Amino acid sequence: MNNSPGNGSRWQRQKVVLGFAALYLVLGGAWIYLSDTVILRFGGSPDAITRYQSLKGAAYVVVTALLAYFYLAKTLERQHQTLTALLQSERKYRELLEYANSIILHWTRDGRITFLNEFGQRFFGYSEAEIVGRHAVGTIVPETDSTGRDLRPLIDRISADPAAFEQNVNENIRRNGERVWIAWTNKVYFDDQGRVEGILSIGSDITERKRADEELRRLNAELEQRVIERTADLVAAKERAESADRLKSAFLASMSHEVRTPLNSIIGFTGIIMQGLPGPLNAEQSKQLGMVQGSARHLLALINDILDLSKIEAGQLEIEARPFDVRESVERVEKLVAPLVEKKKLTLTSAVSPEVDEITSDRRRYEQVLINLLNNALKFTEKGQVRVECAIHGRNLVTRVIDTGIGIRPEDLGKLFHTFQQIDGGLSRNYEGSGLGLSISRKLVERMGGEISVVSEWEAGSTFTFTLPLGQE
Amino acid sequence: MRRKILVIEDNEQNLYLITFILETAGHDVVQARDGREGIGLAGRVALALILLDIQLPEMDGYAVAGELKRNPASADIPIVAVTSYAMVGDRERALAAGCVGYIEKPINPDTFVDQIEHFLQARPVEIGDKS
Numbered sequence: 001m002n003n004s005p006g007n008g009s010r011w012q013r014q015k016v017v018l019g020f021a022a023l024y025l026v027l028g029g030a031w032i033y034l035s036d037t038v039i040l041r042f043g044g045s046p047d048a049i050t051r052y053q054s055l056k057g058a059a060y061v062v063v064t065a066l067l068a069y070f071y072l073a074k075t076l077e078r079q080h081q082t083l084t085a086l087l088q089s090e091r092k093y094r095e096l097l098e099y100a101n102s103i104i105l106h107w108t109r110d111g112r113i114t115f116l117n118e119f120g121q122r123f124f125g126y127s128e129a130e131i132v133g134r135h136a137v138g139t140i141v142p143e144t145d146s147t148g149r150d151l152r153p154l155i156d157r158i159s160a161d162p163a164a165f166e167q168n169v170n171e172n173i174r175r176n177g178e179r180v181w182i183a184w185t186n187k188v189y190f191d192d193q194g195r196v197e198g199i200l201s202i203g204s205d206i207t208e209r210k211r212a213d214e215e216l217r218r219l220n221a222e223l224e225q226r227v228i229e230r231t232a233d234l235v236a237a238k239e240r241a242e243s244a245d246r247l248k249s250a251f252l253a254s255m256s257h258e259v260r261t262p263l264n265s266i267i268g269f270t271g272i273i274m275q276g277l278p279g280p281l282n283a284e285q286s287k288q289l290g291m292v293q294g295s296a297r298h299l300l301a302l303i304n305d306i307l308d309l310s311k312i313e314a315g316q317l318e319i320e321a322r323p324f325d326v327r328e329s330v331e332r333v334e335k336l337v338a339p340l341v342e343k344k345k346l347t348l349t350s351a352v353s354p355e356v357d358e359i360t361s362d363r364r365r366y367e368q369v370l371i372n373l374l375n376n377a378l379k380f381t382e383k384g385q386v387r388v389e390c391a392i393h394g395r396n397l398v399t400r401v402i403d404t405g406i407g408i409r410p411e412d413l414g415k416l417f418h419t420f421q422q423i424d425g426g427l428s429r430n431y432e433g434s435g436l437g438l439s440i441s442r443k444l445v446e447r448m449g450g451e452i453s454v455v456s457e458w459e460a461g462s463t464f465t466f467t468l469p470l471g472q473e
Numbered sequence: 474m475r476r477k478i479l480v481i482e483d484n485e486q487n488l489y490l491i492t493f494i495l496e497t498a499g500h501d502v503v504q505a506r507d508g509r510e511g512i513g514l515a516g517r518v519a520l521a522l523i524l525l526d527i528q529l530p531e532m533d534g535y536a537v538a539g540e541l542k543r544n545p546a547s548a549d550i551p552i553v554a555v556t557s558y559a560m561v562g563d564r565e566r567a568l569a570a571g572c573v574g575y576i577e578k579p580i581n582p583d584t585f586v587d588q589i590e591h592f593l594q595a596r597p598v599e600i601g602d603k604s
Contacts, residue, residue, distance in 0.1 A: 257528065260557035264579035265486035271582030272490070277497050300579060 031060060103182065103203040109196040111136050111155035123205065125175030142173040159196055162188035169206065181210045249314035256307040263303070266296045305436040312443045319447050323471075324363035326390055326397060327352050333370045334388070340378050347385035348374075356390050359397050360471035365444045369452075372437040373401040373464045381405030384461075396450070396467040403463075408456040416454060417442040441466070476521035476593055477501045481511035481537065482555070483529050491524060491555070491580070498586045508532035512540050515547035522593055523547075524576075527556035527567065535570040542571035553592050555580065 035056050043049035097104050098118040106115035116124070116131050124131070124140050137143060137152050144150055151170070158165040169183045182203040191197040270293045272278065274286060281289070311317045330350055341348045370388070377386045384404030391398050408416065417438050445452045449469045456462035478500050482488040492502045503518055505511035508529050515523060523541065527534030534554060541547045554567035557578035564575045574592055576585075 257557050260578055261484055261487065264557065265484075265490050267579045268487070268490040268494070268582050268585075272494060272497070275582065277493075 028060075028064075103201075103205075105136075105140075105201045105203065106198055107136055107201070108198050109159045111159075113139070114198065120203075123174070124172075139175075140172050142171065142179070145171040146179060158186060158199065162186065162196065162199070172203075180205055181207045246314070249310045249316075252306055252310035253314075256303045256310075259303050260300070263296060263300050267293065267300065270296065302436075305440060308440050309436055309443075312440065312447070317444075317447060319365060320362040321360050321471075322363065323358045323360045324366075325358050326356050326366075329363060329367050330370070330388060330390060333367050333374060336371060337374050337378060340375070341386070344378060344381070346378060346381060346383070348378075348387070349385060350388040351390070352388075353391040355392050356397065359468060361448050361468050365448060366468065369441045369444050369466060370399065370401070372441045373466075376437060377401050377403035377405060377462070377464070380462075392470070393467070395470055397470055398465060398467050401464045402461065404461040407458045407460050407462050408454065409458050413454060413456060417452065475499060475501060477503060477519060478589070479503045479505060479511060479514055479518070479520050479523045479550075481505045481508065481523065481529065481534075482526040483507060484526070487526075487578075491585075494582060494585055495589065498589070500589075508534070508537035508540070511537060512544065512547070515541055515550060516544060520547075520550045522589070523550055523552045524555050524589075525552050525572065527554055527563070535566055538567070538570035538572055551592060553589075 036053075039049055039052045039056065043052055097115075100117060101119060103120035103123055104115070104117040105113065105120055107113045112133060112135055113131055114133075116126070116128070121128060121131065126139065131139060136155055141151055141154065143152055154170065158168075165184075165186050167183070167185055169181060172180050172182045174180060183206045184201050184203045187200045187202075189197045189200065270289050273281065274289050274293065308317070330352055334348060334350060337348070374386065374388070381403045382405070386404075387400075387402045389398075389400040389402065442452050445466045445468070450467040452464065452466040454462060454464050478495055480488060480491050480495070480502055482491065482504075483506050488504055488506070492504060495502050503514055503520070505514055509532065511523070511525070525534050525537060529537065532540075534556065538552050538554075541550070541552060551573045552571060553574040553576060554572045555576045555578060556563070556567070567575050574588075576588055
């Protein structure tokens with residue numbers, strides 16, 4: 001479509017007019033000349049010629065009038081159609097602008113508003129008459145934004161560098177003073193000389209979105225702050241727990257020392273009285289003192305267990321790694337528990353495989369675990385036998401303590417190796433113990449790099465197995 | 474053979490117990506209830522052995538052992554720590570402080586005399602071994 005007003009189209013229009021005039025001149029001239037020639041040749045008398053001439057003139061006027069009438073009518077009709085189409089098209093685009101759900105703004109490079117669509121007028125609160133021709137700053141652009149930033153140079157900056165402002169978000173203001181956030185898309189028009197002629201800006205209200213974003217940001221920051229506080233709380237709690245733990249270990253160590261001192265004299269004096277050193281005793285006195293001694297020794301064992309456990313938990317337990325003869329250790333432990341075996345009229349057997357020799361580990365701790373397991377086995381076995389087996393499996397020494405005792409119920413197996421767990425409160429009267437032996441044994445075995453486990457059948461017996469690496473690689 | 478043994482121990486009952494056992498076994502016992510007293514006695518009396526408690530008022534057993542070893546008059550007397558300290562390194566600390574042995578409390582009345590005899594007999598060897 002190239003019907004815009006210009007020099008070229010004006011010349012075209014003149015060409016049409018000139019063509020029409022020329023055609024009229026030629027046709028009119030030809031008509032006059034030809035008709036005159038015909039009338040002069042065949043007209044006859046001068047009177048007749050004059051009459052014909054008049055008729056011809058009238059006919060000419062009628063024909064040209066008819067031609068002019070049809071031509072003008074057609075031209076006018078065409079012009080009307082064109083105009084109607086133009087108007088329709090213009091209205092269509094105007095409606096697009098007016099009723100679009102976006103702010104459509106046209107303004108000059110010095111910041112004057114030349115157009116604001118109806119949506120924009122309603123949005124900002126101005127009528128067309130009130131806004132068109134006024135400067136953007138002071139109407140829809142506040143002089144300073146909420147942070148105090150001067151917005152007056154903004155218009156100049158957009159004009160100076162339109163490319164940088166193809167998209168921008170800035171604070172605008174409604175007529176009632178309400179601040180709003182608008183996301184603008186700006187399109188710059190240039191004139192023939194390449195200067196900025198005007199700017200078309202399309203804006204959408206993002207105030208709510210921005211508010212939601214800010215709310216989200218605020219909530220995020222709040223959450224982060226709370227996480228930081230909570231972490232600090234946890235760190236403090238952890239430190240408190242750790243210091244409480246250290247305190248507990250120190251307390252246990254000191255308690256165990258304090259309790260040993262009086263135990264020293266109880267066990268010592270009962271011992272020397274029973275030896276008869278201060279004087280002779282009768283049978284009943286010996287028996288009762290034996291009971292005192294038994295209780296005192298039990299108390300001492302308890303204290304030793306608690307001390308061991310506190311050492312393990314405080315990480316103060318040192319594990320040696322020196323070669324020792326397993327067979328000798330087993331024999332030593334057997335001798336130690338021999339009085340109990342004899343007292344309960346049980347049989348204790350051992351089978352150390354021929355390939356078992358020296359291992360590099362902590363002899364005292366190995367024997368301690370073995371004593372614990374054997375004491376347990378003997379304690380919970382009323383008749384039958386207790387057996388110790390030692391063998392090499394792969395790179396481990398495997399030691400088993402097998403008894404024919406009361407066994408352990410399947411539901412109790414899980415808590416067996418935990419601190420202060422003696423199965424069945426009712427049993428503890430019959431089977432004295434700190435409830436720490438297995439827990440200590442497990443921790444000792446683990447510290448030495450091995451594992452401890454149990455297989456048991458209720459009322460048929462138990463087998464405790466622990467492994468120890470043969471040595472450090 | 475009757476030997477003179479110094480017992481440094483602040484707990485009255487334990488002091489009595491050890492004294493009773495040693496005297497019953499035929500030894501002479503000199504008692505000290507704190508480190509200072511013990512160091513003073515060790516400088517004056519000819520002793521075969523010193524039994525030293527570690528947890529003592531004011532000056533602890535490690536310090537007492539160090540002092541006894543520094544003093545020429547008592548440097549050659551073997552010291553045996555008798556203590557219920559049983560934390561990691563207690564034994565090592567006692568040996569490092571100059572003790573030749575370590576008996577853990579509570580003492581066993583059945584074996585205590587034998588343990589003491591062992592240290593009394595080992596005395597010349599201990600002196601020769603000192604580094």
